[in-house]
Amino acid sequence: MKSSIKIGQLGCGIVGSAxxxxxxxxxxxxxxxxxxxxxxxxxxxRNIGKERDLPEGYAAMLTTDPAAVVNDPEVDVIVxxxxxxxxxxxxxxxxxxxxxxxxxxxxxxxATLGQELFDAADRAGVDIYYEAAVGGGIPLIRPLKxxxxxxxxxxxxxxxxxxxxxxxxxxDEDGLDFGEALALAEQLGYTELDPTAxxxxxxxxxxxxxxxxxxxxxxxxxxxxxxxxxxxxRADDIAFAKRLGYTVKLLAIAEDMGDEIAVRVHPAMxxxxxxxxxxxxNLNAVFVEGERVGELMFYGRGAGGGPTGTSIVGDVLTVxxxxxxxxxxxxxxCTLTKKVRSIDANEAQHYLLLEVADEPGVLAAVATAxxxxxxxxxxxxxxxxxxxxxxxxxxxxxxxxxxQDTLKAVRALKGVREVASVxxxxxxxx
Amino acid sequence: MKSSIKIGQLGCGIVGSAxxxxxxxxxxxxxxxxxxxxxxxxxxxRNIGKERDLPEGYAAMLTTDPAAVVNDPEVDVIVxxxxxxxxxxxxxxxxxxxxxxxxxxxxxxxATLGQELFDAADRAGVDIYYEAAVGGGIPLIRPLKxxxxxxxxxxxxxxxxxxxxxxxxxxDEDGLDFGEALALAEQLGYTELDPTAxxxxxxxxxxxxxxxxxxxxxxxxxxxxxxxxxxxxRADDIAFAKRLGYTVKLLAIAEDMGDEIAVRVHPAMxxxxxxxxxxxxNLNAVFVEGERVGELMFYGRGAGGGPTGTSIVGDVLTVxxxxxxxxxxxxxxCTLTKKVRSIDANEAQHYLLLEVADEPGVLAAVATAxxxxxxxxxxxxxxxxxxxxxxxxxxxxxxxxxxQDTLKAVRALKGVREVASVxxxxxxxx
Numbered sequence: 001m002k003s004s005i006k007i008g009q010l011g012c013g014i015v016g017s018a019x020x021x022x023x024x025x026x027x028x029x030x031x032x033x034x035x036x037x038x039x040x041x042x043x044x045x046r047n048i049g050k051e052r053d054l055p056e057g058y059a060a061m062l063t064t065d066p067a068a069v070v071n072d073p074e075v076d077v078i079v080x081x082x083x084x085x086x087x088x089x090x091x092x093x094x095x096x097x098x099x100x101x102x103x104x105x106x107x108x109x110x111a112t113l114g115q116e117l118f119d120a121a122d123r124a125g126v127d128i129y130y131e132a133a134v135g136g137g138i139p140l141i142r143p144l145k146x147x148x149x150x151x152x153x154x155x156x157x158x159x160x161x162x163x164x165x166x167x168x169x170x171x172d173e174d175g176l177d178f179g180e181a182l183a184l185a186e187q188l189g190y191t192e193l194d195p196t197a198x199x200x201x202x203x204x205x206x207x208x209x210x211x212x213x214x215x216x217x218x219x220x221x222x223x224x225x226x227x228x229x230x231x232x233x234r235a236d237d238i239a240f241a242k243r244l245g246y247t248v249k250l251l252a253i254a255e256d257m258g259d260e261i262a263v264r265v266h267p268a269m270x271x272x273x274x275x276x277x278x279x280x281x282n283l284n285a286v287f288v289e290g291e292r293v294g295e296l297m298f299y300g301r302g303a304g305g306g307p308t309g310t311s312i313v314g315d316v317l318t319v320x321x322x323x324x325x326x327x328x329x330x331x332x333x334c335t336l337t338k339k340v341r342s343i344d345a346n347e348a349q350h351y352l353l354l355e356v357a358d359e360p361g362v363l364a365a366v367a368t369a370x371x372x373x374x375x376x377x378x379x380x381x382x383x384x385x386x387x388x389x390x391x392x393x394x395x396x397x398x399x400x401x402x403x404q405d406t407l408k409a410v411r412a413l414k415g416v417r418e419v420a421s422v423x424x425x426x427x428x429x430x
Numbered sequence: 431m432k433s434s435i436k437i438g439q440l441g442c443g444i445v446g447s448a449x450x451x452x453x454x455x456x457x458x459x460x461x462x463x464x465x466x467x468x469x470x471x472x473x474x475x476r477n478i479g480k481e482r483d484l485p486e487g488y489a490a491m492l493t494t495d496p497a498a499v500v501n502d503p504e505v506d507v508i509v510x511x512x513x514x515x516x517x518x519x520x521x522x523x524x525x526x527x528x529x530x531x532x533x534x535x536x537x538x539x540x541a542t543l544g545q546e547l548f549d550a551a552d553r554a555g556v557d558i559y560y561e562a563a564v565g566g567g568i569p570l571i572r573p574l575k576x577x578x579x580x581x582x583x584x585x586x587x588x589x590x591x592x593x594x595x596x597x598x599x600x601x602d603e604d605g606l607d608f609g610e611a612l613a614l615a616e617q618l619g620y621t622e623l624d625p626t627a628x629x630x631x632x633x634x635x636x637x638x639x640x641x642x643x644x645x646x647x648x649x650x651x652x653x654x655x656x657x658x659x660x661x662x663x664r665a666d667d668i669a670f671a672k673r674l675g676y677t678v679k680l681l682a683i684a685e686d687m688g689d690e691i692a693v694r695v696h697p698a699m700x701x702x703x704x705x706x707x708x709x710x711x712n713l714n715a716v717f718v719e720g721e722r723v724g725e726l727m728f729y730g731r732g733a734g735g736g737p738t739g740t741s742i743v744g745d746v747l748t749v750x751x752x753x754x755x756x757x758x759x760x761x762x763x764c765t766l767t768k769k770v771r772s773i774d775a776n777e778a779q780h781y782l783l784l785e786v787a788d789e790p791g792v793l794a795a796v797a798t799a800x801x802x803x804x805x806x807x808x809x810x811x812x813x814x815x816x817x818x819x820x821x822x823x824x825x826x827x828x829x830x831x832x833x834q835d836t837l838k839a840v841r842a843l844k845g846v847r848e849v850a851s852v853x854x855x856x857x858x859x860x
Binding site: 283 | 572726
């Protein structure tokens with residue numbers, strides 16, 4: 001039995017230094033609970049001279065040689081917060097081959113090459129924990145993987161990107177358009193230097209892939225996830241949504257259809273009474289439905305040093321306990337191989353905003369285009385502005401391909417000046 | 431290494447039979463994931479002849495001798511869903527002494543004699559898991575105990591009793607008074623035969639004790655928890671709460687004050703914008719605040735066979751994995767001994783509804799009684815009805831003892847006919 005557990009960390013930015021401070025501050029309590037000391041041994045960084053908020057004595061652990069950390073026989077656990085695909089992948093594979101367990105926050109790597117890492121870990125008999133990779137401080141991965149291990153999860157819908165949720169909150173509550181809201185979010189420090197990964201849904205898609213892999217026990221990679229971002233949303237859409245009793249959220253949605261699964265990320269109108277509708281600002285939440293457990297929701301801070309550091313420390317302590325007791329976590333749970341269904345086969349309700357001529361026959365022509373394609377209209381709302389009018393429609397659930405055919409037909413209509421917006425509606429019709 | 435894991439179950443009511451069905455249905459999947467079979471061996475019940483929804487073949491496992499189950503060397507894990515203190519306690523202690531791990535839903539036993547069981551389990555080196563004891567299907571115990579192991583939780587507020595939340599939802603949304611709402615809840619099957627444990631807050635107090643023990647790493651028993659139920663709530667209170675921007679919930683609240691902790695269960699006004707305010711019907715949710723992780727909320731179905739059975743099966747699979755790998759769960763985490771503070775030292779905002787004479791000087795006298803006791807008034811609202819009036823006050827945060835002195839002074843005032851209601855206000859002022 002080990003008398004102490006030593007951590008080697010790759011990276012030491014906001015999240016990494018928060019984890020260091022937290023483990024340092026709780027060292028006595030942790031030792032009391034686990035019966036062994038858990039502490040840092042070495043920390044690999046790119047630039048040793050950079051200002052960091054670390055407790056006294058930790059500066060001496062810094063090194064610019066990550067390979068030395070993963071190959072150090074003294075190190076038991078690797079905490080990976082450097083991000084990116086390479087050289088991170090190679091370093092982690094080396095660490096695993098050296099018998100070290102891994103705690104990582106790297107959603108990008110897990111959502112693309114996760115299988116390779118999990119296979120290597122299974123061969124080496126070590127743990128990979130990654131609670132910090134999705135939902136920051138929200139306990140989510142382990143509840144899905146362990147607490148709900150015996151349940152058949154049928155569906156989840158999540159707000160998993162804080163930046164876009166902050167932008168959408170500004171659009172909803174202050175009536176800003178997308179550009180104004182993005183500028184304000186940038187000013188307030190809620191965005192990355194390059195906001196593309198957030199606003200175009202790449203970040204959410206990686207998280208959707210990770211969650212779907214766990215929920216449905218089948219490997220999903222980021223590239224499998226259908227993806228639309230929020231940059232085309234108009235202030236009008238949000239205003240109409242509000243009037244109709246909805247709010248707009250960027251959702252990561254996944255469904256188990258038996259032999260196939262569906263995974264997608266796109267903005268959607270959500271009924272105001274749905275628990276996800278009240279998730280404001282940069283908070284995250286994942287709404288989960290299971291065959292027996294019914295509905296669950298996990299809510300909290302999806303980013304930031306404190307929340308994400310908390311998840312990392314929780315994982316480190318579990319790995320440490322496994323090392324002490326000789327146990328091991330669940331490992332890879334992707335025992336099935338289900339196909340990811342094409343978006344064309346998806347069924348959803350849709351919202352449409354059409355700019356039309358305010359003259360007789362337009363509504364009839366639009367309605368005919370819908371019925372010709374067997375897409376049923378749930379509600380309609382027309383509002384005139386001089387010679388022009390806005391026509392808002394919400395459909396019943398229809399297959400994506402039928403809906404796209406309808407759209408094509410509507411665009412070709414003489415009285416329709418523009419299909420200004422199209423949005424899926426989620427969380428109401430079953 | 432074991433080639434199969436055998437379960438002995440004590441009790442087989444709604445939750446117990448749901449767990450049996452779920453493990454039976456997922457047997458293949460579980461074997462694939464764990465590498466061993468996990469199945470039932472024997473099930474002790476009071477009445478073998480009772481109608482039960484069990485898969486074919488399970489009737490033969492039923493026995494009326496629970497001692498035989500806990501002493502059977504073939505049995506690896508005991509699932510306890512019989513409830514109550516004795517003979518359950520003795521049976522579980524025997525099972526632990528025989529080296530069997532325990533999965534239990536028994537909040538009453540854990541909240542009174544938990545320490546004895548955990549000590550015995552630590553001595554025997556076996557696991558006790560109890561996700562099903564609080565919050566039914568919501569993963570809550572293990573996220574607090576494991577995922578947040580490195581975090582200092584400062585406070586939680588939870589809706590942990592579905593029956594009372596259902597009654598309060600009826601009062602709020604349909605304007606029913608308590609008696610009408612209780613009668614309707616009884617009609618709809620949302621209550622126990624004797625509803626006292628629910629409506630007087632005993633059930634919530636047991637759950638508060640269990641959660642506080644985990645959150646603050648110090649043993650709290652049900653008897654430590656200050657407790658008020660919802661039976662004295664009036665339709666007027668709920669209506670006033672609504673007008674003032676609040677809803678009324680029965681809350682289990684606990685706070686870490688450093689050397690001491692506070693734990694209490696009582697109805698409280700919660701601002702409508704608080705995430706707990708939108709938890710409707712018989713749903714449960716626990717809102718958690720931590721020093722670094724910020725705010726978290728766990729939401730879902732707090733009762734019923736499916737949800738509670740899901741938590742039991744999740745625990746069984748973790749115990750099974752520990753048996754396979756030779757690992758062990760975290761065991762008792764109550765490494766500290768903090769005192770539970772008296773309710774007199776509590777600080778809270780209060781709502782008061784006074785029936786007063788509609789004549790000059792009454793408001794002045796009431797306001798003086800408050801200022802004499804250094805309790806500051808945040809808002810006041812008076813409404814006349816002929817010679818009488820209703821006076822509604824909300825205070826700023828004040829110490830319970832000062833508030834009680836104020837109440838005494840107000841009751842003695844000539845113009846005050848009755849202090850009709852007093853409610854704490856939670857979730858707004860820090």
